[in-house]
Amino acid sequence: MNRILILGAGFAGLWAAMAAARKLDESGRAQTTEILVVDARPFHSIRVRNYELDPAATQVPLADVLEPIGVKWLTGTIEQIDTAQHTVTVKTANDTKVLNYARLVVALGSTLVHPSIPGLVEHAFDVDTFENTNTLLAHLRSLSTQPASAGRYTAVVIGAGLTGSEVAAELPAKLSKLAKNTAEVRVILIDHLPRIADQMGEAQPVIETAMRSMGVEMRPGVQVSRVTSTGVELANGETIAASTVIWCGGFHANPLVKELPTQHDTLGRIQVDEYLRVPDIPDVFAAGDCANLAIDGKNDIIMSCQYSLPMGRFCGHNVAANLLGEALLPLRIDDYVTCVDLGSWGAVYTQGRERKLVMQGEQVKRTKQFITHELIYPPINRNRDDILQAAAPTLATESLENKVL
Ligand SMILES: Cc1cc2nc3c(=O)[nH]c(=O)nc-3n(C[C@H](O)[C@H](O)[C@H](O)COP(=O)(O)OP(=O)(O)OC[C@H]3O[C@@H](n4cnc5c(N)ncnc54)[C@H](O)[C@@H]3O)c2cc1C
Structure with missing residues (x-):
């Protein structure tokens, strides 16, 4: 055979x-x-x-x-x-x-690419795989059992592309649920490029607005020189105390x-x-x-x-x-579209390689959820005909803009 x-x-x-x-x-x-x-x-x-x-x-x-x-x-x-x-x-x-x-x-x-930043592999979390995401989640849940320290509820996200922006946007709400005192919560989004979400075309200022409204601190144009068990060191000599460092490089x-x-x-x-x-x-x-x-x-x-x-x-x-x-x-x-989840703020949707802004805000979140919770799943009803039919070699041509439920 x-x-x-x-x-x-x-x-x-x-x-x-x-x-x-x-x-x-x-x-x-x-x-x-x-x-x-x-x-x-x-x-x-x-x-x-x-x-x-x-x-x-x-x-x-x-x-x-x-x-x-x-x-x-x-x-x-x-x-x-x-x-x-x-x-x-x-x-x-x-x-x-x-x-x-x-x-x-x-x-x-x-x-994930891991450049040779000292301490990156040893101390930084990531969301590349299901397993690594679970490890990060277990760490976040353990924060409340750790002794109080500067940076206990501070998370530094390194890399402000699509993934880093989505991760940073989730964290204010996530950490606020875990911390008794929400004033302790700090989320810092770092990138070596001159702007946060620099490659995101017309979505770039939208992402900045969303981050600002959720209290995410943005640090563009910054190089991380070392990751330690207590935070990050920057190339300019500054240190940031953070129990959680998440690497979102390419x-x-x-x-x-x-x-x-x-x-x-x-x-x-x-x-x-x-x-x-x-x-x-x-x-x-x-x-x-x-x-x-x-x-x-x-x-x-x-x-x-x-x-x-x-x-x-x-x-x-x-x-x-x-x-x-x-x-x-x-x-x-x-066709090429980008839909970036921006946490409690909503989401932003762009069209084309140049990322022309199409929609932004709360209602776009439903488009994002339609894509990631439904559209990209295979049929899971164990029905043979449904599974074979879904696999036909066609392109999904319907516009996702119309999929705001
Ligand atoms: C946090 C995050 C957010 C993302 N958001 C978006 C988004 O909004 N939109 C979008 O279009 N894309 C997004 N992506 C990218 C998208 O997930 C990938 O492009 C997609 O998963 C690629 O599919 P793939 O089948 O090529 O690889 P994968 O989905 O990575 O599958 C590869 C498979 O190979 C298996 N495998 C690898 N090596 C071995 C080995 N040695 N032995 C056995 N098995 C092995 C793995 O277990 C895995 O199941 C995101 C990715 C991440 C991490």
Whole structure:
């Protein structure tokens, strides 16, 4: 029996598995091919919700999505990809397996970049993964049991891009619930760029307004030189006492994909063609944050679930079509939107790469919640037809602006 092996069950990997199952089902040849998904965890993580610091509802058991459509999955750590031998080595809880494949989908996502700031790895929290978000949450809950100290309820967020802004916007309310005396609560958002949310186009002044109204202190143009167990030291010699330091620097591709013998971009991503094929490696496709192409004919992919999810759908369709000897579908996405959650203030929504302001304020929060709590979830009703139908290789074309509920 042929095997389509899918590495990663994030947005790209899970939706690729669903789309491959859909294509095989449509062709009537599902019995001839096994689809196997490998991930370190037995659940799909709605990673974009990690900033909410309430990860309870962000796990989707793989069993609920894959079992009804006959896709298998294996929980384990992928250690090596050998494209010459068509094998992948996976360490599971019990043993090490060497899996072969007829076609491979690499969807291993991205991880936080950690520049060499002393103490960053040891002392800073982050919201990159479900596990790290839980660690941060446990730390925040423990603050009230710690001896009173300067900075006990101070949180410093380093990196004021999309993720850092969303995290900082959650913290005033979160910390105020935990502190007996809310006057002790301080949230400081730091970035080395000249402005907070510098890359956010017309949303930039909106984000500043929201931060100001929630009492978040903004420190643009500032370099952090050291992170310690009691706070941060800045390049100008200033120290800020803070029990909580959260690192929200940028992302790069999963380092495992660097080993693949093909072209990579400056973020370590695999360069794929419009069919999501890796040009130099036979039988290998890639999608999501670990892959890049000129998605609208000229611009690079922006690492996002907005792109990863349709990349997964097209990739899954194409990998199955390729195995069946059928024509592949090119992926092109001209649309790009950004919706930033700004905590109790609301949210801001922009259109296009230049981030033209479309909507801001409280009502946009419902659009954000529609996106992150509904739109990007796979069907979780265990209904086979619903799951296969959701995986059709199409783009969601309806305007999200009209989705204010
Ligand atoms: C806090 C936060 C907020 C975000 N907000 C937004 C947003 O508002 N809008 C937006 O579009 N995007 C947002 N993103 C980005 C978005 O989450 C990513 O672009 C998206 O998750 C990429 O999907 P992916 O499938 O490529 O990778 P991932 O979702 O990271 O999935 C990769 C999978 O591979 C598995 N894996 C990795 N290495 C191994 C290994 N060695 N062995 C086994 N399994 C492995 C992981 O367990 C994971 O399940 C946000 C990200 C974060 C962290």
